[in-house]
Amino acid sequence: MLRVLLVMVVANLLGCCCANENVNRKSAVGDPGMKRDGLRVGFEAWNFCNEVGNEAPGMGSPRAADCFDVIPTSFNKNKYQSSSLEVEIQHKVTEAHNKLGVGKPFPGLKAEALTNPDEYAAQKELYLGNLCQVEDEDKSPWQFWMVMLKNGNYDTKSGLCPENGKKVGPFPPGRFPCFGNGCMNQPSFHHNPTSLNSSSSHNNHDLTLTGGFWGTYDSDSDLSRGIIDGVSYYQVTWEKQLGKGSWSFKHKLKTSKKYPWLMLYLRADATRGYSGGYHYDTRGMLKTLPESPNFKVRMHLDIKQGGGPKSQFYLIDIGSCWKNNGKPCDGDVLTDVTRYSEMIINPETPAWCSPISLKSCPPYHITPNNTKIYRNDTAHFPYSAYHYYCRPGNAEYPEQPSDSCDPYSNPQAQEIVQLLPHPIWAEYGYPTKPGQGWIGDPTTWDLDVGGLSSRLYFYQDPSTPPAKRIWTSIDMGTEVFVSDKEEVAEWTISEFDVIIT
Numbered sequence: 001m002l003r004v005l006l007v008m009v010v011a012n013l014l015g016c017c018c019a020n021e022n023v024n025r026k027s028a029v030g031d032p033g034m035k036r037d038g039l040r041v042g043f044e045a046w047n048f049c050n051e052v053g054n055e056a057p058g059m060g061s062p063r064a065a066d067c068f069d070v071i072p073t074s075f076n077k078n079k080y081q082s083s084s085l086e087v088e089i090q091h092k093v094t095e096a097h098n099k100l101g102v103g104k105p106f107p108g109l110k111a112e113a114l115t116n117p118d119e120y121a122a123q124k125e126l127y128l129g130n131l132c133q134v135e136d137e138d139k140s141p142w143q144f145w146m147v148m149l150k151n152g153n154y155d156t157k158s159g160l161c162p163e164n165g166k167k168v169g170p171f172p173p174g175r176f177p178c179f180g181n182g183c184m185n186q187p188s189f190h191h192n193p194t195s196l197n198s199s200s201s202h203n204n205h206d207l208t209l210t211g212g213f214w215g216t217y218d219s220d221s222d223l224s225r226g227i228i229d230g231v232s233y234y235q236v237t238w239e240k241q242l243g244k245g246s247w248s249f250k251h252k253l254k255t256s257k258k259y260p261w262l263m264l265y266l267r268a269d270a271t272r273g274y275s276g277g278y279h280y281d282t283r284g285m286l287k288t289l290p291e292s293p294n295f296k297v298r299m300h301l302d303i304k305q306g307g308g309p310k311s312q313f314y315l316i317d318i319g320s321c322w323k324n325n326g327k328p329c330d331g332d333v334l335t336d337v338t339r340y341s342e343m344i345i346n347p348e349t350p351a352w353c354s355p356i357s358l359k360s361c362p363p364y365h366i367t368p369n370n371t372k373i374y375r376n377d378t379a380h381f382p383y384s385a386y387h388y389y390c391r392p393g394n395a396e397y398p399e400q401p402s403d404s405c406d407p408y409s410n411p412q413a414q415e416i417v418q419l420l421p422h423p424i425w426a427e428y429g430y431p432t433k434p435g436q437g438w439i440g441d442p443t444t445w446d447l448d449v450g451g452l453s454s455r456l457y458f459y460q461d462p463s464t465p466p467a468k469r470i471w472t473s474i475d476m477g478t479e480v481f482v483s484d485k486e487e488v489a490e491w492t493i494s495e496f497d498v499i500i501t
């Protein structure tokens with residue numbers, strides 16, 4: 001009897017009780033709906049070219065993780081009704097692991113990566129992935145949700161970033177923010193390892209698990225008294241009630257004069273292969289890769305502060321990679337092309353696409369009933385549904401006029417399709433009016449991302465077979481795109497799931 005009860009309680013604690021709930025749904029992620037007490041969360045910081053460049057002094061390589069299991073330690077039969085089950089947190093990753101940086105070996109590290117900060121970080125992600133990996137019954141291992149932080153400063157005099165994948169030399173400053181030497185630095189990194197917080201509890205069911213990551217790019221600043229004026233800041237804390245509900249990921253991002261362009265996302269990345277925008281083998285959450293049109297994304301988003309007029313808040317951002325001839329990417333940065341599509345929900349974000357700026361629009365729009373509307377059809381094209389479209393820098397036969405996407409901010413050429421709320425997206429469950437899901441309108445979204453992304457325009461060379469649209473990264477968060485003043489964005493994500501339909 002005791003044994004049976006224990007098993008039931010443990011199953012409940014570990015979040016394995018969802019068999020009835022999810023009969024007809026196949027989740028693509030390791031932790032459907034963020035319900036699992038034993039959390040897996042990783043951290044990665046990128047510079048403008050999605051690399052590391054130089055590590056921040058004393059911080060190690062900017063890859064870290066907080067992964068743990070919740071283990072029952074004792075169980076009192078008599079008092080079960082008053083919930084006297086005791087549990088402890090068993091961490092998989094130590095602070096010594098998180099502090100690993102160039103020059104420090106770890107199991108599996110390739111010799112040539114030991115002193116190369118870019119390759120070291122890529123391999124550290126794999127190592128942390130090994131420590132965190134969960135082996136599901138279906139034999140598809142998964143590792144972690146990924147917190148991604150990126151600094152948009154680019155020191156053009158450094159010649160550090162390739163141009164559409166090609167090595168190029170330094171060029172004069174002016175096009176990108178940079179305060180001078182060191183503007184592409186990595187942030188400080190601090191960690192509150194997840195702990196069980198019993199302060200507010202009357203019984204076990206009120207026990208709360210909490211932990212977090214935070215830091216700043218202004219490495220000479222003291223954060224011990226919290227956020228201060230003039231200093232950039234990022235923070236992600238996670239919280240969950242033991243045995244019930246979903247994790248809540250609370251994000252905060254603050255720009256500063258020196259760091260006016262910052263990005264903070266929560267990503268579900270592929271568990272192997274490349275993930276969107278990243279040209280090293282990756283670890284993540286997507287144990288099945290979703291392919292258009294057959295998947296949906298569900299999550300709850302609560303935005304407390306928007307981050308100002310330049311904050312391109314992505315309700316959803318999907319990333320992938322395929323070549324202009326439709327073939328899958330293979331790591332050749334000269335022909336691989338990163339593809340992104342993003343729904344921006346900041347109502348202050350204007351549509352750059354318009355009848356007088358056709359170059360900012362995709363060549364055509366496809367309606368849910370598969371009618372193609374060309375952008376020169378001013379009576380029918382939904383201009384205000386598109387913030388901006390730019391073609392891959394290496395597209396050989398683009399429809400003109402067109403803008404080429406920024407050639408430096410990805411390891412290879414990229415293509416971006418940015419959407420805005422519009423009635424044309426109603427069919428897919430996307431926002432139809434500016435302001436939906438914005439500050440003061442917390443919303444549980446059920447987005448037909450697969451359906452919508454199957455009908456978006458993406459560039460391909462003429463008469464090549466259409467690429468399979470398989471997405472290796474699905475994320476949300478904000479990109480404060482060169483703020484004029486210090487801005488703060490604050491938001492919470494919970495119940496994140498990717499469902500194969």
Ligand SMILES: *[C@@H]1O[C@H](CO)[C@@H](O)[C@H](O)[C@H]1NC(C)=O
Pocket residue numbers: 197198199200208210239
């Ligand atoms: C414990 O959790 C509660 C509820 O989330 C929170 O208000 C409180 O600050 C936490 N206490 C500690 C010590 O973390």
Ligand SMILES: *[C@@H]1O[C@H](CO)[C@@H](O)[C@H](O)[C@H]1NC(C)=O
Pocket residue numbers: 367369371
């Ligand atoms: C497709 O839908 C549009 C409205 O979105 C409608 O005006 C049009 O008649 C439809 N076309 C077909 C072929 O059903």
Ligand SMILES: *[C@@H]1O[C@H](CO)[C@@H](O)[C@H](O)[C@H]1NC(C)=O
Pocket residue numbers: 374376377399
């Ligand atoms: C509109 O664009 C399409 C595709 O580029 C082209 O075939 C068509 O001739 C254009 N129509 C007008 C009126 O310019």
